Amino acid sequence: MRAVIGLPVSETGSPTEGLRVRDEYTAHPLISTVFAPQSPDMSDAAFARVATLADELDAGIMIDLHASAEDIARCVAAHGMRPIERLWRLGLLTPGLNAVYMTHATQADIELAQRTGIAVSLGVASSLKVGQQLPPVAALAASAIRLGVGNGGGPCSSQNLWSEMKLFALTAGCGAWDALALATRGSAAVLGLEADVGTLEPGKWADICCVDMRGPAVQPLSDPVTQLVFCGERDIVSDVWVAGRQLLADRELTRLDWASVAARAYVWAARIAEAESHA
Numbered sequence: 709m710r711a712v713i714g715l716p717v718s719e720t721g722s723p724t725e726g727l728r729v730r731d732e733y734t735a736h737p738l739i740s741t742v743f744a745p746q747s748p749d750m751s752d753a754a755f756a757r758v759a760t761l762a763d764e765l766d767a768g769i770m771i772d773l774h775a776s777a778e779d780i781a782r783c784v785a786a787h788g789m790r791p792i793e794r795l796w797r798l799g800l801l802t803p804g805l806n807a808v809y810m811t812h813a814t815q816a817d818i819e820l821a822q823r824t825g826i827a828v829s830l831g832v833a834s835s836l837k838v839g840q841q842l843p844p845v846a847a848l849a850a851s852a853i854r855l856g857v858g859n860g861g862g863p864c865s866s867q868n869l870w871s872e873m874k875l876f877a878l879t880a881g882c883g884a885w886d887a888l889a890l891a892t893r894g895s896a897a898v899l900g901l902e903a904d905v906g907t908l909e910p911g912k913w914a915d916i917c918c919v920d921m922r923g924p925a926v927q928p929l930s931d932p933v934t935q936l937v938f939c940g941e942r943d944i945v946s947d948v949w950v951a952g953r954q955l956l957a958d959r960e961l962t963r964l965d966w967a968s969v970a971a972r973a974y975v976w977a978a979r980i981a982e983a984e985s986h987a
């Protein structure tokens with residue numbers, strides 16, 4: 709698979725292990741890394757360390773920002789300013805920062821994001837679940853901010869980008885082509901991968917998703933892109949290639965033992981639950 713791995717940064721923990729992982733995968737063609745502060749409530753000193761590391765290593769930063777009204781209220785109470793303004797004053801608002809959610813962004817927040825060149829990853833469905841409201845999708849889409857789309861985590865997340873594309877198109881009032889561009893070219897740019905993936909053109913990796921448009925959900929076929937975005941679902945994906953290697957062939961995984969992966973996931977879930985119960 710191709711992946712951008714967020715290296716956790718905590719208030720008191722050492723970044724040594726994360727830096728080891730980053731060094732191990734620096735030259736890997738499919739794996740890239742960014743720093744991922746675990747909480748917008750970290751101290752100024754902790755954020756300063758993140759900014760210094762990111763600057764020295766020319767690394768990106770990914771952080772949940774303005775995901776909930778509670779996050780904003782705590783920041784205003786503790787620091788007298790909204791989270792995005794605090795990060796700006798700490799020197800973290802650079803083109804290398806990817807702000808996830810921005811559910812409760814105001815027009816002033818959007819203008820600050822635009823001036824500083826940060827990217828924004830939207831998770832419209834996740835925002836409804838976490839922040840209990842829609843993000844200002846239309847205002848963000850109308851700005852010059854780099855926008856991508858993704859899913860939030862958690863056991864109830866569908867991990868369904870088709871749903872996110874549809875929700876974006878409906879809430880932004882844009883067409884199918886714009887929504888498709890957001891999920892492909894835009895999302896690659898947000899992750900800092902636009903030079904390698906996101907579009908099909910000479911010199912880029914062959915990351916290709918093939919869809920089967922013969923099913924009842926998208927028939928009769930008259931406007932392929934519109935029907936792909938608004939009528940399609942992930943079950944129409946028939947084949948997938950990453951860097952030219954076929955990972956899905958006629959809906960069957962070719963290089964992944966799913967039963968083994970699922971078993972490992974259950975083991976890790978049990979370990980995490982046990983650790984949380986003793987925290």
